Amino acid sequence: MFTLRDKYAIAGIGETAYTKNSGTTVLNLAVEACQKAADDAGVPVEEIDGIVSYNFGDSVPAIGVATALGIPNAGYAVDFAGGGNAANLITLTAAAAIEAGLAKSVLCFRAMNGRSGFRLGGGREFQARGITQYTAPFGWITYPQAMAMWCRRHMIEYGTTAEQLGSVAVTFRENASLNERAMQRERITMDDYMASRFIVEPFRMLDICLESDGACAVLVTKAEHARDLKHKPVYIMGGAYGGGPNQGEDLFDAIRWPDHSQNYAAYIADDLWRSAGVGPSDVDVAEIYDCFTYSVIMQLEGFGFCKPGEGGPFVASGAIKRDGSLPLNTHGGLLSEAYIHGLNHVLEAVRQLRGDAGPRQIADAEIALTTAGAMTCGSAMVLRA
Amino acid sequence: MNDFSKPVPVADSDSAPFWEGCRAHRLMIQRCGSCKTPRFPPMRTCPKCHSTETEWFKASGRGTVYSWIVVQHPVPREVYGQDVPYVVALIDLEEGVRMVSNVIGLDPHAIIGNMPVEVTFEEGQGGVVLPKFKPREA
Numbered sequence: 001m002f003t004l005r006d007k008y009a010i011a012g013i014g015e016t017a018y019t020k021n022s023g024t025t026v027l028n029l030a031v032e033a034c035q036k037a038a039d040d041a042g043v044p045v046e047e048i049d050g051i052v053s054y055n056f057g058d059s060v061p062a063i064g065v066a067t068a069l070g071i072p073n074a075g076y077a078v079d080f081a082g083g084g085n086a087a088n089l090i091t092l093t094a095a096a097a098i099e100a101g102l103a104k105s106v107l108c109f110r111a112m113n114g115r116s117g118f119r120l121g122g123g124r125e126f127q128a129r130g131i132t133q134y135t136a137p138f139g140w141i142t143y144p145q146a147m148a149m150w151c152r153r154h155m156i157e158y159g160t161t162a163e164q165l166g167s168v169a170v171t172f173r174e175n176a177s178l179n180e181r182a183m184q185r186e187r188i189t190m191d192d193y194m195a196s197r198f199i200v201e202p203f204r205m206l207d208i209c210l211e212s213d214g215a216c217a218v219l220v221t222k223a224e225h226a227r228d229l230k231h232k233p234v235y236i237m238g239g240a241y242g243g244g245p246n247q248g249e250d251l252f253d254a255i256r257w258p259d260h261s262q263n264y265a266a267y268i269a270d271d272l273w274r275s276a277g278v279g280p281s282d283v284d285v286a287e288i289y290d291c292f293t294y295s296v297i298m299q300l301e302g303f304g305f306c307k308p309g310e311g312g313p314f315v316a317s318g319a320i321k322r323d324g325s326l327p328l329n330t331h332g333g334l335l336s337e338a339y340i341h342g343l344n345h346v347l348e349a350v351r352q353l354r355g356d357a358g359p360r361q362i363a364d365a366e367i368a369l370t371t372a373g374a375m376t377c378g379s380a381m382v383l384r385a
Numbered sequence: 386m387n388d389f390s391k392p393v394p395v396a397d398s399d400s401a402p403f404w405e406g407c408r409a410h411r412l413m414i415q416r417c418g419s420c421k422t423p424r425f426p427p428m429r430t431c432p433k434c435h436s437t438e439t440e441w442f443k444a445s446g447r448g449t450v451y452s453w454i455v456v457q458h459p460v461p462r463e464v465y466g467q468d469v470p471y472v473v474a475l476i477d478l479e480e481g482v483r484m485v486s487n488v489i490g491l492d493p494h495a496i497i498g499n500m501p502v503e504v505t506f507e508e509g510q511g512g513v514v515l516p517k518f519k520p521r522e523a
Contacts, residue, residue, distance in 0.1 A: 133394035134426050135485050137515055140473040141392070142460050149475060153452040156498030201455035201470075201493075255426065255483055260452055260475070 002239045002275040008095035009226035009233035010383070011105075012041025012219035013347045018183050018338035021116040022213035026058075030065045030111035033215035038069075041219045042230035043105055045069050048219070050076035050103030052094055054086035054341070058118035059111050076103040083120070083251055084289050084334075085241075085264070087342030087372035088379035092239040094220035104221070110343040111215035119211055131249040143291065144208050146252055147374060148200045151294040153260035155202060157309065160297065162202065164312035166193035168293040169206045169335060171321055176332025178359040183210055184336045207293045209334035216343040218350070234350045235384050237367070238276025240268040243377035254376050261309075263295070264378040265302025265371065272303070276382035278367060280304045283382075285352050285362045286326060286369040287345035290333040295374035296320075303371070303380070322362065330360045342372035346381070353385040390464040393513055399427045402441050407514040410506045412444040414480060425482035444480050446504035447521065451475040451483060455493045476502060476518055490519040 014036025016022070016029050030053075038045050051062040051074050066074035076097045080086045087110065094106035114120060120143065128136040140146070154160045170190055176182035188206065196205040226233035243264035246256040254260065273279050280303060288296050297311035305326060306314040314320075320328040331337045331348035338344055349368035351357045357365075371380040396404045399415075406413030415427035418438025422431060430437050453474035459465030472488045474496075488496060489505070502518040509515055 127395065128392035129395045129397070131426065132392070133396070133400060136392035137394045137509075137513070138473050138485055138487050138517075139391075139456060139465055139468065139471055140485055145454055145456060145460075145473065148454040149452050149473070152454060152498075153475075156452065197457070198455070199458040201457060255475075255485065 001271050002092060004095050004099055005237055005275065005277060006235045007223055008098065008220055008236045009223045010091070010218045010236070010346070010350050011221045011226040011229045011231065011233060012037040012039070012043065013350050014038070014040055014217045015344070015347060016215045018181060018212050018214040018340070020213065022113055026111050026113055026117065027060045027064060027068060029113070029213070029215035030060055030109050031068045033111060033217040034065060034069055034107045034109050037107060037217040037219045040230065041221070043219060043221070046072055048105045048107055049073060050094060050097055050106030051109070052076065052078045052080070052090045052106060053109050053111070054080035054082040054090055055112070056083055056120060058114070058120065065109065076106060084291055084342045085251065085373035085378045087346060088239055088370055088381045089241045089372070091218060091220060091236070091346060091381060092241065092379065095236055098220070098222060105225070106220045107217055108220060108343070109215060109217040110341050112341070113213045114339055115211040115213050117213070131253045134255065135252065143252070144203055145200045146254070147292045147294060148203045150254070150260045150263070150298070150375065151202050151292070154294065154297065157261045158312065160312040162194065163190065164297070164316045165207055165293040166190050167316045168290070168296050168320070169193050172290065172329045172333045172335045175322065175330050175360060176336035179331050179337055182332040182337040183212060184332070203292065209291045210336070210339045212338040212340060214338055214340050216340045216347055218343070218346055232354055232385065234353045237278065237382040237384050238272055238274070239379065239381040240271040240275060241379040242268050247376040251375065251377070257376050261298070262302055263298045263375055264373050265299040265380070268378070268380060269303045272380050272382065278382060282367050283326065283369045284365040284367050285330060285349070286328050287331070287333070287349050287371070288328055289342050289345065289371045289373055289378065290329055290335050291339070291374050293335065296328065299371055303369070322360070327362050330357060330362060345370045345372070349383050353383060391509070393511055399429060403427060406443070407506060407516050408512070410514070412446050412504050412516050413441045414444045414478070414482060415439055415441055423480050423482050425484050444478055448476045448478040448502055448518065450488065450496060450498065450500045450502060451477045452498070453488060453496055472496065474518065487517045488519070489517050
């Protein structure tokens with residue numbers, strides 16, 4: 001269990017514009033976001049000695065970014081192989097690395113040309129080797145196809161409906177309409193949702209997140225260091241990573257997963273809340289990994305905001321709106337702001353806890369949950385002002 | 386239909402008996418030679434008892450639909466454009482393992498959860514035979 005409650009903080013955040021075509025390299029995007037995070041904190045790049053990221057072979061190595069930024073000695077430079085599951089994991093390991101003496105200030109970034117370059121949603125390689133030999137030959141190839149299979153099982157077991165999925169899409173787009181950085185800001189109605197075409201049943205176009213070019217970065221330091229910097233620190237209360245047994249041979253593989261109506265969240269929730277010393281009822285705002293509408297429902301159940309099977313009615317009740325009991329994805333999420341693999345959720349949580357979220361600000365937000373991942377493994381953090 | 390662009394399973398040291406079985410229209414499943422626990426996909430070491438003894442048996446071919454999707458948007462279009470809509474399903478075999486396949490021989494929208502199915506074999510390009518599933522009487 002993560003045992004560093006309140007000892008580390010996010011001291012700076014940075015990001016690029018989110019676009020369909022950045023017109024520049026992934027390296028430049030990464031450098032821009034990292035430089036902005038350092039500047040936001042007021043930490044000279046020369047004082048940064050750690051840099052960590054995650055990618056699917058679609059980004060640039062941490063040492064490359066350290067080199068381009070002019071970091072004198074990146075002593076903790078690590079690239080995780082991962083997708084959305086890793087967004088909080090890298091931030092937690094930054095704290096762990098500092099605690100172990102491997103670094104003092106660590107940049108955590110995610111950078112990609114996810115629309116103009118390598119399109120993750122466009123399918124996987126067509127060499128059906130390894131675990132893929134049991135999936136791809138049957139035309140089971142893309143992540144929307146993968147997650148739709150999980151969603152159907154939830155529908156079989158609990159009667160979850162299209163309208164319930166749609167309430168997630170409509171709510172997050174409403175939030176994005178207040179976010180000038182969001183790629184999709186035009187409000188949608190339930191009729192718009194129901195009229196959007198099926199991509200892979202039960203998913204319609206509006207159940208599926210965006211594809212984006214862009215980068216995000218956060219700077220993690222010791223809490224006492226963060227208190228001397230430019231912004232009010234956002235403290236890491238707790239966190240967890242994992243997903244129990246049978247996580248599979250890669251992020252797509254869930255053949256041996258026992259129950260597709262629940263995901264990683266159900267396995268890491270206890271560790272998460274114990275590490276933070278708070279529970280679901282203490283959360284003021286949550287940024288939940290929404291690569292698909294349905295992944296939100298599974299995580300709300302898994303993290304204990306409602307019981308298994310009640311996620312559909314919960315999201316449809318209005319509880320997840322800005323004026324509801326649990327405001328979710330105030331930036332619009334992966335569905336409407338941008339798909340920066342969940343690190344943009346961490347940036348939004350920091351803004352909310354600083355009180356810097358402008359028209360999207362949740363009043364008196366003191367504790368935020370950020371989650372990352374949708375299927376068999378994932379990570380989550382509890383942050384506080 | 387451009388069959389030759391579809392992903393072709395590449396057999397390896399663990400999976401070769403499975404794909405050989407398919408060519409002979411036999412659904413072969415691996416189990417631990419020590420604790421006899423069936424497993425899919427096949428691999429050398431039993432995750433339950435850690436034995437590396439393995440054996441194979443012919444499954445009944447009967448199972449149920451654990452979950453399914455109906456692919457409407459082909460990715461990539463040049464490969465699957467003429468196949469949509471098609472069904473991909475997770476099939477629970479009665480021997481206790483789950484596998485991925487296609488459900489064929491019925492309207493995709495007639496599928497219901499936990500529906501009984503049985504294996505059938507479809508020949509594809511390059512000598513590859515894929516195990517697929519069709520409805521059966523319960």
